[in-house]
Amino acid sequence: xxxxxxxxxxxxxxxxxxxxxxxxxxxxxxxxxxxxxxxxxxxxxxxxxxxxxxxxxxxxxxxxxxxxxxxxxxxxxxxxxxxxxxxxxxxxxxxxxxxxxxxxxxxxxxxxxxxxxxxxxxxxxxxxxxxxxxxxxxxxxxxxxxxxxxxxxxxxxxxxxxxxxxxxxxxxxxxxxxxxxxxxxxxxxxxxxxxxxxxxxxxxxxxxxxxxxxxxxxxxx
Amino acid sequence: xxxxxxxxxxxxxxxxxxxxxxxxxxxxxxxxxxxxxxxxxxxxxxxxxxxxxxxxxxxxxxxxxxxxxxxxxxxxxxxxxxxxxxxxxxxxxxxxxxxxxxxxxxxxxxxxxxxxxxxxxxxxxxxxxxxxxxxxxxxxxxxxxxxxxxxxxxxxxxxxxxxxxxxxxxxxxxxxxxxxxxxxxxxxxxxxxxxxxxxxxxxxxxxxxxxxxxxxxxxxxxxxxxxxxxxxxxxxxxxxxxxxxxxxxxxxxxxxxxxxxxxxxxxxxxxxxxxx
Ligand SMILES: Nc1ncnc2c1ncn2[C@@H]1O[C@H](COP(=O)(O)OP(=O)(O)OP(=O)(O)O)[C@@H](O)[C@H]1O
Ligand SMILES: [Mg+2]
Numbered sequence: 001x002x003x004x005x006x007x008x009x010x011x012x013x014x015x016x017x018x019x020x021x022x023x024x025x026x027x028x029x030x031x032x033x034x035x036x037x038x039x040x041x042x043x044x045x046x047x048x049x050x051x052x053x054x055x056x057x058x059x060x061x062x063x064x065x066x067x068x069x070x071x072x073x074x075x076x077x078x079x080x081x082x083x084x085x086x087x088x089x090x091x092x093x094x095x096x097x098x099x100x101x102x103x104x105x106x107x108x109x110x111x112x113x114x115x116x117x118x119x120x121x122x123x124x125x126x127x128x129x130x131x132x133x134x135x136x137x138x139x140x141x142x143x144x145x146x147x148x149x150x151x152x153x154x155x156x157x158x159x160x161x162x163x164x165x166x167x168x169x170x171x172x173x174x175x176x177x178x179x180x181x182x183x184x185x186x187x188x189x190x191x192x193x194x195x196x197x198x199x200x201x202x203x204x205x206x207x208x209x210x211x212x213x214x215x216x217x218x219x220x221x
Numbered sequence: 222x223x224x225x226x227x228x229x230x231x232x233x234x235x236x237x238x239x240x241x242x243x244x245x246x247x248x249x250x251x252x253x254x255x256x257x258x259x260x261x262x263x264x265x266x267x268x269x270x271x272x273x274x275x276x277x278x279x280x281x282x283x284x285x286x287x288x289x290x291x292x293x294x295x296x297x298x299x300x301x302x303x304x305x306x307x308x309x310x311x312x313x314x315x316x317x318x319x320x321x322x323x324x325x326x327x328x329x330x331x332x333x334x335x336x337x338x339x340x341x342x343x344x345x346x347x348x349x350x351x352x353x354x355x356x357x358x359x360x361x362x363x364x365x366x367x368x369x370x371x372x373x374x375x376x377x378x379x380x381x382x383x384x385x386x387x388x389x390x391x392x393x394x395x396x397x398x399x400x401x402x403x404x405x406x407x408x409x410x411x412x413x414x415x416x417x418x419x420x421x422x423x424x425x426x427x428x429x430x431x432x433x434x435x436x437x438x439x440x441x442x443x444x445x446x447x448x449x450x451x452x453x454x455x456x457x458x459x460x461x462x463x464x465x466x467x468x469x470x471x472x473x474x475x476x477x478x479x480x481x482x483x484x485x486x487x488x489x490x491x492x493x494x495x496x497x
Contacts (some may be wrong), residue, residue: 122307125272126320126369127297140311215311217353 007189021174023194029170030198033089033161037096038104038153045101046146049108053142054134062109066102074099074160082167092164099160100153107149111142144214151206158199162191172198222248223269223377223411228278230264230434238264239434241278246426248376251403251410255420256430256437257457262413265434266379269411270299282377297321300370300408302383306362308354314340314365315350321373332372339368344398360391367399371406380412384419396422417458421446429454 010016016023052062074095081091115138123137124130139146162173172194179188223246230239239261246252254262267273268280271292280287287295308317316323318336323329337347343364354362363383370378380399384392396419403410414420420427421442429437429445431453438450449455466481469489476489 116310118303118305118307119309121272122303123309125267125270125296125301125303125307127293127295127324128320129293132324137309217310217312217355 003185003189006186007193010186010190011193023172026170026172026174027194027198030158030161030172030195033093033096033164033169033171034154034158037093037157037161038100038150040093041097041100041153042104042150044097045104046108049105049149050112050134050139052105053109053112054130054138059109062105066105069098070102072098075163075166078163078166087168089164089169091167092161092169095163096157096160100157103152103156104149107146107152111145111149112138113142114145115141140215144210147206147210147213151203151210154206155199155203158202159195162195222246222281222283223409224281224284225265225268226279226281228265228268228275228280230261230268230273231276237433239275242434242436243278244428244436244439246409246411248409249407250425251408251412251423252426252428253412253414253420253424254428254430255414255417255424255457257415257432260430260432261434262415262430263381266381266411266413269377269379270296270301272296297325297373298375298377300373300375300378302363302366302370302378302380304382304385306354306359306366308362308365308369310354312353313350314352314354314357317354317365318350318368318372320369325373336368336372339371340365342371342402343368360387360395363387363395364398367402371402376409378408378410380410382414383412385414385416392419399423429457 011023018024048062051057052059077095077098078092081094085091085094112134119141120133120137123133128136161171162176164171165173165177172191175191175194176188179185179191225242225244228239228242229237231237238259242261242265244252254265256262264273268275269282269287271287271290274288282290308314309320312320315333315336318339319327319329319332322332322335327335333350337350340347340350345361345364345368349357349361349365354365357365363386366383367380370380384395387395400423410423412420412423414423424442426439427442427445428439431437437457438445438454445454445458449458467478467486469476470479470485471477472485477485478487478489480486
């Protein structure tokens with residue numbers, strides 16, 4: 001209990017909230033790594049997922065690949081990529097991309113699949129092109145599922161980004177690994193609390209977005 | 222004019238929905254395909270707008286093979302009303318009606334005012350235009366489906382059991398409305414139903430289908446009623462028995478029409494005096 005109090009005292013210490021190694025800078029780095037990893041993953045996974053969901057092609061393959069990606073241990077990946085690319089941001093970001101892809105992929109294809117096939121059929125019969133069906137029917141109606149995939153990816157990555165510090169980068173993980181090395185447990189615990197709090201805040205924000213974005217006519221159950 | 226020229230359809234899973242079907246639907250005529258469930262009606266109808274491609278034979282519109290046409294362009298100039306209204310749940314009623322004009326680049330304002338006019342035309346208050354489909358009754362949704370099909374002023378209307386999911390009273394209303402619209406607009410209508418009464422009411426020509434898209438009989442309602450081609454048609458039409466074999470009985474000095482099982486179905490009045 002007293003350790004927890006000390007951790008909060010560590011967080012509350014005003015000197016930690018300024019300077020180049022302060023909490024705001026580490027927090028910004030942490031968010032930046034998260035955004036970078038999720039954004040690159042989204043660039044790959046969302047188009048592929050939408051294609052799979054819209055065309056019903058290669059679904060089994062996609063599920064298998066994302067299942068395999070889910071099974072990979074992220075720490076192992078960071079270490080492996082670290083050996084490969086050396087110290088720096090490339091290795092951890094690559095690992096976060098691998099971590100984020102399955103959720104984003106599943107969100108994207110289930111977004112398309114969640115749309116009533118009769119609605120899609122009707123849109124096609126009215127003379128919409130496949131692209132118009134995707135962008136004007138499937139994406140808007142599946143948006144909540146798409147955002148939910150994004151939320152899962154963000155929460156997973158934000159909790160894992162501390163591993164970036166493990167091979168010499170910034171982020172809130174710095175406090176954790178520094179505390180570990182110095183046996184400074186309040187610092188270590190303080191860093192962990194900040195990571196958890198950040199994950200919770202992002203989760204809530206994205207849940208709100210998910211709810212706010214669900215299409216109006218479809219909201220009524 | 223729509224012409225089915227020896228069309229057949231075998232689905233990839235091996236089901237033969239239609240074997241060998243030919244039919245001509247004249248311009249401005251209304252033809253009804255009627256048959257039991259699974260007889261291939263929907264399959265045939267969807268060949269016209271290329272939602273289904275026949276595996277043999279051709280479908281021609283004004284002597285042009287639809288297989289050579291761009292499906293997107295083709296579909297935009299054919300109105301299609303389906304059983305489950307198929308409205309986009311995230312678009313308002315007016316936006317739904319304006320779907321095709323909007324796709325064709327008509328301005329938002331013009332397509333909206335056209336949509337509202339169409340709503341009035343199918344008997345809906347234009348105030349419903351700003352609602353979402355889920356806020357309408359089933360009958361209202363079907364009317365919106367009809368309005369949407371008419372939005373691009375197509376020459377051809379395909380209607381696949383459009384009134385199948387509404388109660389009999391609303392259904393009768395919608396049928397009357399369609400007859401009125403047709404007398405005003407003179408579209409070429411291909412209509413599908415499994416209700417023989419609906420077929421006789423709406424079709425200038427009725428085609429009775431057996432499973433596999435086999436034509437059991439084709440003709441005007443009175444031809445079919447008067448001279449059913451075979452037992453299948455006779456059973457399907459219910460002539461010779463059931464409610465079409467009517468006779469009169471006198472009850473309390475009035476002529477009552479009674480069906481075969483003895484149930485009264487109406488009272489006979491003197492014919493209305495012919496107007497000069
Ligand atoms: N996409 C498909 N794949 C395989 N078989 C199909 C497909 N669509 C229809 N069929 C089969 O083709 C046959 C004709 O179907 P169709 O939908 O044309 O009948 P229908 O006359 O419209 O029936 P209903 O009155 O029930 O709507 C049925 O046996 C049906 O199971
Ligand atoms: Mg059908």
